[in-house]
Amino acid sequence: MQIDLTGHLKARQQLALLKLPPAKQRRIGGTLARKVRTYSRKRLREQKDLNGKSWEKRKKRRQGKGKKMLRGMSKRMRTRSTGLGGEVFFADKNTAQIAYQHQHGIAEEWDGQKAEKVYGQPDYKAPATRRQARALKKEGYKVRLPGGRKKKPTLRWITENLTLGQAGLILQVLRDEPKENSWVIELPERSFLGTTDREVSELADMIFKETSGRINSI
Numbered sequence: 001m002q003i004d005l006t007g008h009l010k011a012r013q014q015l016a017l018l019k020l021p022p023a024k025q026r027r028i029g030g031t032l033a034r035k036v037r038t039y040s041r042k043r044l045r046e047q048k049d050l051n052g053k054s055w056e057k058r059k060k061r062r063q064g065k066g067k068k069m070l071r072g073m074s075k076r077m078r079t080r081s082t083g084l085g086g087e088v089f090f091a092d093k094n095t096a097q098i099a100y101q102h103q104h105g106i107a108e109e110w111d112g113q114k115a116e117k118v119y120g121q122p123d124y125k126a127p128a129t130r131r132q133a134r135a136l137k138k139e140g141y142k143v144r145l146p147g148g149r150k151k152k153p154t155l156r157w158i159t160e161n162l163t164l165g166q167a168g169l170i171l172q173v174l175r176d177e178p179k180e181n182s183w184v185i186e187l188p189e190r191s192f193l194g195t196t197d198r199e200v201s202e203l204a205d206m207i208f209k210e211t212s213g214r215i216n217s218i
Contacts, residue, residue, distance in 0.1 A: 001194045003036050004085035005029075008197075008204040017084060017211065026081040028207055033079035033086025035203050036195050040088060041074040043192040050196055056188040069190065073099060088193060105189035111182040124165030132167040133158035139174040 005028070006014055017025065047055050047068055055069065076095050080087050090096035101108055128136075133155040142150040143157075158167065171177075195203070 001036070001040075001088045002082070002085060003032055003087070003195065003200060004082075005032060005200075005204050005207070006084060008201045009208060013208050017208070020211070022083070024211075025083050028211060029081030029083050029086040030079065031086075031207060032084075032203060033081060033088055036086065037077050037079050037088050039195055039199060040077065040193045044068075044070060044074050049189065049191040050194060055190040070099070070102060070192070073192075099193060101187055102190040103193055104191075105187050107184050107186050109182055109184050122164060124163060124168075126164045128159050128162040128164055128167035130155060130159060132162075132164070132171065135171055136167060136174070139171065141170060141174060 005017070009017070017028065020028075043049065045068075049055060058069065073090075073095065076090050076092060078089055078091050080089070090099055100106070136158055137152060137155065141152065141158075143153050144150055153161075162170070
């Protein structure tokens with residue numbers, strides 16, 4: 001994310017700052033980038049976008065309710081000066097890609113190989129999860145009792161009698177879902193990196209005032 005002061009200063013202010021030595025200009029750019037990083041980190045903490053609106057929640061709740069999204073991004077943000085401007089970026093390419101996808105709401109294609117690389121090989125012989133059990137009950141899963149009668153099992157029965165692999169296969173059959181080699185995960189926009197025009201204007205004003213004492217004429 002690049003931020004430039006020049007479009008947010010009056011012509012006389014720009015000329016005054018351009019008179020400064022390159023080292024001082026770089027210092028201004030560095031200050032600007034760090035301020036923008038502070039804004040971005042605040043949005044991550046508050047889980048809000050550039051317009052102050054709360055991010056769209058995950059469609060499927062993972063274990064541990066209340067966990068914030070994009071945790072760990074704050075610590076990986078880096079800054080650098082570009083003269084009278086600055087940049088906020090991620091040195092790690094994988095983190096940068098994830099941030100970009102969430103920032104702009106870009107869908108991502110997954111396949112079994114990629115999922116295994118990210119999350120590891122599932123233990124299909126492990127007990128079915130409560131999430132699977134709830135999904136099976138929602139789909140109307142029933143077990144056959146002695147005598148041929150069918151009955152909806154409890155969550156406990158499912159987790160104690162079915163494996164992860166069995167529950168997954170039954171769900172696939174009940175939902176009449178074809179086995180897919182790849183799938184697409186849709187991501188809503190969750191912007192956090194950067195600033196609004198108002199924030200940049202305020203930063204430009206503040207930085208210019210801090211610097212103006214060292215400038216002979218404006």
